[in-house]
Amino acid sequence: MEKVKIGVLGAFRGRTMIDYCKNDKRVRLVAVCDFRKELLDDLKKELNDDSVLFFENFDDMMKCDPDAVVLANYANEHAPFAIKCLNAGKHVLSEVLPVQNMAEAVALLEAVEKSGKIYSYAENYCYMHAPREIKRLYESGALGEFEYGEGEYLHNCEPIWPDITYGDPTHWRNNMSAFFYCTHSIGPLLHICGLKPVKVSGFEFPHNARTARMGKKAGWGSMIVITLENGAILKSMHGDSSKNSIWYSVYGSLGTAESVRENTGLPMDGIYTNLDRYEGECVKRLNSYKPTDALTERAENAGHGGSDFFTMWNFVSKILGDEKADTIDVYEALDMFLPGIFAYRSVLNGGISMDIPDLRDEKQRELYRNDFACTDPKVAGDQLQPCYSKGTPVVPDEVYEAVRAEYERRHSK
Numbered sequence: 001m002e003k004v005k006i007g008v009l010g011a012f013r014g015r016t017m018i019d020y021c022k023n024d025k026r027v028r029l030v031a032v033c034d035f036r037k038e039l040l041d042d043l044k045k046e047l048n049d050d051s052v053l054f055f056e057n058f059d060d061m062m063k064c065d066p067d068a069v070v071l072a073n074y075a076n077e078h079a080p081f082a083i084k085c086l087n088a089g090k091h092v093l094s095e096v097l098p099v100q101n102m103a104e105a106v107a108l109l110e111a112v113e114k115s116g117k118i119y120s121y122a123e124n125y126c127y128m129h130a131p132r133e134i135k136r137l138y139e140s141g142a143l144g145e146f147e148y149g150e151g152e153y154l155h156n157c158e159p160i161w162p163d164i165t166y167g168d169p170t171h172w173r174n175n176m177s178a179f180f181y182c183t184h185s186i187g188p189l190l191h192i193c194g195l196k197p198v199k200v201s202g203f204e205f206p207h208n209a210r211t212a213r214m215g216k217k218a219g220w221g222s223m224i225v226i227t228l229e230n231g232a233i234l235k236s237m238h239g240d241s242s243k244n245s246i247w248y249s250v251y252g253s254l255g256t257a258e259s260v261r262e263n264t265g266l267p268m269d270g271i272y273t274n275l276d277r278y279e280g281e282c283v284k285r286l287n288s289y290k291p292t293d294a295l296t297e298r299a300e301n302a303g304h305g306g307s308d309f310f311t312m313w314n315f316v317s318k319i320l321g322d323e324k325a326d327t328i329d330v331y332e333a334l335d336m337f338l339p340g341i342f343a344y345r346s347v348l349n350g351g352i353s354m355d356i357p358d359l360r361d362e363k364q365r366e367l368y369r370n371d372f373a374c375t376d377p378k379v380a381g382d383q384l385q386p387c388y389s390k391g392t393p394v395v396p397d398e399v400y401e402a403v404r405a406e407y408e409r410r411h412s413k
Helices: 015-023 037-047 058-062 075-087 102-115 129-140 158-165 183-193 209-214 294-298 307-319 330-348 362-368 377-383 397-411
Strands: 004-009 027-033 053-055 068-071 091-094 119-121 146-154 197-204 221-228 233-239 245-252 256-259 270-274 285-288
Touching: 004 015, 004 058, 015 027, 015 037, 015 307, 027 058, 037 053, 053 058, 058 075, 068 075, 068 307, 075 091, 075 102, 091 307, 102 330, 102 362, 119 307, 119 330, 129 183, 129 245, 129 256, 129 270, 146 183, 158 209, 158 397, 183 221, 183 233, 183 245, 183 330, 197 330, 209 397, 221 330, 294 307
Parallel strands: 004 027, 004 068, 027 053, 068 091, 091 119, 146 233
Antiparallel strands: 146 245, 197 221, 221 233, 245 256, 256 270, 270 285
16 A cells, blocks of 8 residues: 655644654655744754655645645734645645634635545644543434534633744734634534534624733633534634633533543543433433543544544545545545634624625635635734724733744743
């Protein structure tokens, strides 16, 4: 079997994908690209592999003719690179997020359809132990019809902010609306039930002292309430809260299942279930669940609780012809992300409920082909949205200077 040749864009977040390539005999890492030369230099020394080439320019990396490209660059820049790769006949694994506005969503979807190549969305939280088990229960029929779900992705990033933003006032993390980074909380629930979102309302948490210290111009987080195509309701909460929480809960017509919350002292691969077949039972039972299959064992040391392994494994498997590989295609990726775009529009329009377009419908695509509205001034033009619904805060230069100084202190050699 000929190995799949892989190029990786983004040496920081892409490191977990680079490590994966060293351990999967089905693939060969051929190139890594990053605009930060110091990262490439360090990686080159560590890998010590002359067969891997390193580039600061993406077009130069593409001359290596990889079969597939992993996009682990900045979250607001995935779509343009994905489209370029697909147009060049390359398979694409895109890290979070898939796009940052509706025009990019239309362009990405059509590039996938035209190319016939595999586009896989690396929403790794879908592959953590608890969401995988809840998905298994749902698909077995044990939970019945999906009626309600909740997802939380709350992450206090202040301690690591210098390491991931470098004190750069233009960094996407300092400028993106809190609503847009929504697929860690929404994605696993939609991947469990396979239903499409049709309506959404948004609620914004305020810009506060913590976000001001970080240099982040958005509110600290958001809450999104989604109506699904079967009438079920889904609630998502995500953002930079003071404490962390990764948590999912599903209510079905026959039973319930939810993951264990952080900071409980209980194993994070545990789930609570109530699957009794009579009404009135309110006792939830804790079931410690951890798959014992060979793939899970291989994923043990991968990033994000092993979930990073599965995004790569499934992507490569799909390229090699395994139609059952559990990848997230472009349509499902947009189902996970578009609620964030329209929840923010809900807030900007006084909290009204917004319809979520289904871009599978070519007629709906035409309504958004030239819709560049987002919080990124490089692409939004005169459609620029404020980072925060009450107006983009003015952050003093001294804040970014302090973050930059801390980054340099931590990374000085």
